[in-house]
Amino acid sequence: MSGIGQRIDARDSQYATSGLSRATAIAEPQDNDFLSGSLDIHGPIGSLDAQSTTSIVSHEFGSTYDASVMAAALGTTAPVAYVEDRAIRLVTQEVRLSDPTARHPWIVGASILHATTRLKGRFESDASTVIARDDKEAVFEAAMFAEGTQRLSSTLDLKIGLRGFVTVNDIEQQGPDDQSTTKLGVTPSGTLSWHRDDVGLIWLRYASAIRPAGVTRASISTEQRIPGDELQSIEMGWRIHGLDDRLSLSGAIFGSFWEHLRSDVVGSDGLFGTVDAGNATNYGVEFGGRFDARPYTIDFGTTIQRARLTSPADDRAYDRAGQDDRRLPVVPDYSARLGITRRFSLIGMPASGYVTARYIGQTRLSFDPLLDRPAGDYATIGAGATLDDGPRHWSVAIDNLLDGRGNSFGFGNPFTLATTTQTVPIRPRAVTLRLAIGL
Numbered sequence: 247m248s249g250i251g252q253r254i255d256a257r258d259s260q261y262a263t264s265g266l267s268r269a270t271a272i273a274e275p276q277d278n279d280f281l282s283g284s285l286d287i288h289g290p291i292g293s294l295d296a297q298s299t300t301s302i303v304s305h306e307f308g309s310t311y312d313a314s315v316m317a318a319a320l321g322t323t324a325p326v327a328y329v330e331d332r333a334i335r336l337v338t339q340e341v342r343l344s345d346p347t348a349r350h351p352w353i354v355g356a357s358i359l360h361a362t363t364r365l366k367g368r369f370e371s372d373a374s375t376v377i378a379r380d381d382k383e384a385v386f387e388a389a390m391f392a393e394g395t396q397r398l399s400s401t402l403d404l405k406i407g408l409r410g411f412v413t414v415n416d417i418e419q420q421g422p423d424d425q426s427t428t429k430l431g432v433t434p435s436g437t438l439s440w441h442r443d444d445v446g447l448i449w450l451r452y453a454s455a456i457r458p459a460g461v462t463r464a465s466i467s468t469e470q471r472i473p474g475d476e477l478q479s480i481e482m483g484w485r486i487h488g489l490d491d492r493l494s495l496s497g498a499i500f501g502s503f504w505e506h507l508r509s510d511v512v513g514s515d516g517l518f519g520t521v522d523a524g525n526a527t528n529y530g531v532e533f534g535g536r537f538d539a540r541p542y543t544i545d546f547g548t549t550i551q552r553a554r555l556t557s558p559a560d561d562r563a564y565d566r567a568g569q570d571d572r573r574l575p576v577v578p579d580y581s582a583r584l585g586i587t588r589r590f591s592l593i594g595m596p597a598s599g600y601v602t603a604r605y606i607g608q609t610r611l612s613f614d615p616l617l618d619r620p621a622g623d624y625a626t627i628g629a630g631a632t633l634d635d636g637p638r639h640w641s642v643a644i645d646n647l648l649d650g651r652g653n654s655f656g657f658g659n660p661f662t663l664a665t666t667t668q669t670v671p672i673r674p675r676a677v678t679l680r681l682a683i684g685l
Contacts, residue, residue: 247285254278259311261658261670270312271325274659277308295344303336313369313661316516322371328378328516328661330367336360352394359387367517379517380419385458387413393435401442407435413458427459429474446486446494454478460508460520472522473506497533504528507555509575511614516661521559523613526574528553534583545585553577555613571610576655578607578622592633599631611655616663624652624672637684642677649675 259274284301308331314324342355367379389411396404413429433456439449457475483498509523530551537544553574573579585602608623627650630643656670657663 249283252280261668263666263668266671271314272312272327274310279306297342299340301338305334307332311659311661315661320369320376322373326369326371328369333364335362350394350396354392356390361385382418384416387411401440403439405437409433415458415460429458431456448484450482452480476505478503492538495535499531502528509613512616512660524555524558526555541589543587548582550580573610575610575612578609580607595633595635597633602628621653621655626650639682641680645676
């Protein structure tokens with residue numbers, strides 16, 4: 247059994263309009279409460295291996311935005327706050343049966359998911375309260391899956407998988423806008439892998455996935471129903487080691503093909519919605535490794551990719567500016583990291599110090615010109631040290647050591663995006679002291 251509880255209360259939003267500062271008529275607090283629990287039962291049934299997993303999630307999220315620019319349209323006086331509350335309940339049950347010791351290892355299973363979302367939004371002022379959104383959404387999914395392995399030789403395996411599912415999505419929106427979608431689908435997968443204990447693992451994998459059709463809340467879209475996403479990917483990857491395990495290398499060459507990519511937009515009412523952006527591809531390579539050059543350890547990695555919209559959907563509501571930039575949002579073409587750690591002894595106790603550098607390439611935030619702005623294209627440096635004093639583990643970490651600036655992958659206030667320049671800066675220099683005591 248396991249459980250997680252988390253409560254986050256933020257007194258204001260994290261976006262800025264000038265440097266690291268912002269002025270609004272009212273504060274924009276957020277409240278985020280998360281609870282989850284799971285029960286896992288695992289054991290033998292005869293010669294087979296059985297497992298049952300039950301999970302329950304409760305997530306409540308509340309946010310407030312300064313919507314004073316909407317005062318005239320609402321027939322009230324400023325200041326105006328837009329208050330939104332979202333409550334999500336999720337229950338899943340999965341059972342699986344396998345025989346990992348068989349000549350041809352296999353696994354079969356089934357799962358059921360039921361999720362509900364309640365979204366309420368209202369404009370509040372001293373003079374009035376206007377209900378803007380009252381949505382209920384329920385999703386039910388049942389699936390069966392199977393996977394089998396054919397051992398072609400002592401070093402070569404072929405694994406084939408198949409998943410079939412049915413999903414029903416019901417949504418009730420404010421007014422006579424009830425919608426329901428049903429999706430039946432099958433998603434196959436296959437992996438050819440070569441493995442040797444003294445070298446490592448190399449594989450070629452194909453996989454597919456489908457997200458069920460949905461209903462948009464975007465006021466700029468004339469079509470409420472959104473087609474389901476369909477994703478297919480293929481990759482050749484590796485995890486190899488050598489030099490008496492002092493050197494390890496990992497990476498992959500990959501390609502993804504996405505149909506009916508979804509994108510966020512802002513409607514004329516200032517509320518977020520979703521539209522079908524069209525079809526997209528993403529090709530790239532990622533490469534990383536770790537080298538133990540005692541007393542130093544070097545970690546490194548990089549990703550180079552090209553994620554582009556290849557064929558926009560017919561209704562280009564999000565492309566109102568006629569832009570030619572087809573880069574997928576929040577997917578930089580380049581990113582890299584490098585870390586160096588040195589182990590040493592301090593007053594007779596094991597210690598270490600490290601320096602890390604990370605670079606995130608330039609990207610964008612949305613296809614919608616109202617939401618879109620440059621992001622990424624920044625580098626950060628971090629440093630820290632640790633000291634082990636018996637059961638006590640001391641550490642200090644400094645993130646963003648040079649106190650650099652950069653625009654992260656977040657949105658600000660949707661009601662003032664058109665009239666103000668908004669950024670969500672990366673976290674300024676932060677120092678963390680930690681003491682962990684082993685029992």
